[in-house]
Amino acid sequence: MELELVEKGDDSIMIKIIGEDHTFCNMLRAELLKDDSVISAVYTIEHPLTEPPKFYLKVKKDKSPERVLMEAAGRLVEQLEDLREKLQKELKK
Amino acid sequence: MEIEIRKLDGNEMEFVLSGANPAFANSIRRAALRDVPIMAIDEVEFKVNDSAMYDEIIAHRLAMIPLTTPAKGYQLPSECGCREGRCEKCSVDLELKAEGPGMVYSESLKPSDDEVRPVSGSIPIVKLENGQRLELVAIARLGFGKDHAKWQPGIVAYKYMPVLEFDPKLCNACGDCVKACPKGILEVVEKRVRVKDLTQCTMCKACVESCSSEAVRVSGDPSKFIFRVESTGTLPPDQIILRAIESLREKFEEFPKLVKKL
Numbered sequence: 001m002e003l004e005l006v007e008k009g010d011d012s013i014m015i016k017i018i019g020e021d022h023t024f025c026n027m028l029r030a031e032l033l034k035d036d037s038v039i040s041a042v043y044t045i046e047h048p049l050t051e052p053p054k055f056y057l058k059v060k061k062d063k064s065p066e067r068v069l070m071e072a073a074g075r076l077v078e079q080l081e082d083l084r085e086k087l088q089k090e091l092k093k
Numbered sequence: 094m095e096i097e098i099r100k101l102d103g104n105e106m107e108f109v110l111s112g113a114n115p116a117f118a119n120s121i122r123r124a125a126l127r128d129v130p131i132m133a134i135d136e137v138e139f140k141v142n143d144s145a146m147y148d149e150i151i152a153h154r155l156a157m158i159p160l161t162t163p164a165k166g167y168q169l170p171s172e173c174g175c176r177e178g179r180c181e182k183c184s185v186d187l188e189l190k191a192e193g194p195g196m197v198y199s200e201s202l203k204p205s206d207d208e209v210r211p212v213s214g215s216i217p218i219v220k221l222e223n224g225q226r227l228e229l230v231a232i233a234r235l236g237f238g239k240d241h242a243k244w245q246p247g248i249v250a251y252k253y254m255p256v257l258e259f260d261p262k263l264c265n266a267c268g269d270c271v272k273a274c275p276k277g278i279l280e281v282v283e284k285r286v287r288v289k290d291l292t293q294c295t296m297c298k299a300c301v302e303s304c305s306s307e308a309v310r311v312s313g314d315p316s317k318f319i320f321r322v323e324s325t326g327t328l329p330p331d332q333i334i335l336r337a338i339e340s341l342r343e344k345f346e347e348f349p350k351l352v353k354k355l
Contacts (some may be wrong), residue, residue: 001344003351015355021239023123024344030116070349079117080342083094083110084335090098090108091331 004052011039012058013065021045025053031072037063098331099292099319104247106322106330109254109292118251118318125249125337127239130169131327132160132209134187134243135178136232143193143225151219155231156243158199158216159325162235163208164332169235178234185209187231193221202231209233212326246333247324253313255294259286263308273303292319 002018017025025043032041043055057065100107110118137152144151167185170178178184187202187209200214221227238245266284275297278289288294300309322330 001347001351003355005355020344021123021127023120023127023341024348026116027120027341028345028348030114066352066355069352073345073348073352076345077342079094080338080345083096084338084342086094086096087098087108087331087335087338090096091101093098 006054011061011065012056013069014054014056016052016054017043018052020053021048022053025055027076028055028069028072031076032057032068035068035072037068101331104324104326104330106320106324106334108320108322108334109317110251110320111254111317113316113318115315118320120341121334121337122249122251122320124341125247125322125333126245128237128340129246129328129333129336130235130237131162131244131246132167132185132233132235133241134158134160134231135234135236138230138232140228140230141226142229144219144221144227146219151227151229152231154218155202156241158202158218159212159327160209160233161212162246162327163206166208167235179232183234185233187233189218189227189229189231191221191227193225194223196220197227204233245325246328247322247330249320249322249333249337251318251320253296253315254317254319255291255296256310256312256314257288257291257294257300258310258312260308260310261285263306265306265308267305269303269305270300270309273299275299 001020004016004018006016007014029041029043032038037060039060040058043053045051045053057069059065059068094112096108096110098108134155137155139148142148168183170183173180173183175183186205189202191197191201197218198214199211199216199218202211204210236244264286266281266286268281270286271279271281276293276295278293280287280289296311296313298311301311322333324330324333
């Protein structure tokens with residue numbers, strides 16, 4: 001995974017997520033939309049073979065968009081780790 | 094989020110994921126199909142091929158044979174130090190020597206590591222005539238389903254948990270829906286319709302159509318998913334899901350570090 005900054009404002013950010021697709025972006029988008037400080041979180045893949053996804057995030061003024069992105073990813077790591085542990089527990093039964 | 098395994102039998106698994114959302118469930122499905130590395134034949138060196146089929150066709154047929162993937166031990170060719178994808182750490186040689194007449198089956202592939210062998214020995218490769226010979230070395234490597242379907246560990250699909258509602262005010266327990274249900278999961282007990290096994294419901298709405306008093310409602314619960322996993326035999330189905338979750342986690346662990354550097 002590589003990130004490339006496309007555009008940056010005080011309350012918004014647009015990045016290219018090189019090497020990823022819907023698997024990563026859609027999960028991140030859904031998690032961001034649960035956050036009250038997010039006004040808009042969207043992404044587009046202009047062509048799946050040639051273009052990396054472009055991810056746009058706009059947040060309320062009191063938070064930085066980078067901070068919101070990092071927090072969402074952190075929450076997903078926790079959820080996935082929790083799910084992995086639960087699955088392993090189920091398998092041992 | 095909760096997970097409950099309903100069935101785990103050989104290459105098949107069924108589990109219920111609850112407390113999730115559609116995006117989460119779909120990413121797990123996609124990660125299992127695309128981001129779990131498994132072994133498959135990636136390159137073939139032909140020594141003799143007298144058969145009626147071209148080298149390319151035989152190579153393609155060989156790639157479609159599912160191979161078992163050891164739990165640990167092999168590296169992806171892109172991450173291996175050898176850079177050629179030809180060393181012991183990132184590749185396995187499968188030798189094949191056969192002479193006609195007769196059909197050549199996948200059991201004739203002799204691997205250099207016994208942990209990487211064809212899942213089934215009865216997959217036909219090519220038919221040889223009297224005196225025809227086939228000699229080759231097939232090189233198996235780890236790879237991802239997103240690059241080629243031969244590296245796809247199996248099939249993963251999910252559906253929403255069905256929700257069947259019978260309005261007690263409108264339902265007269267006539268039993269029309271019980272007869273209409275193609276899966277036969279409804280029954281009338283004490284003048285009320287009861288569902289025997291909800292997970293069997295395909296949401297076909299035959300019960301809705303059959304009901305003259307409009308008492309039946311069918312919908313799906315978008316926070317509860319019934320997953321079905323069917324492995325080709327390369328990995329156990331539970332391992333496919335575990336590795337898919339791990340691959341997603343690794344991505345989301347890497348992401349904040351990259352955001353910081355922006």
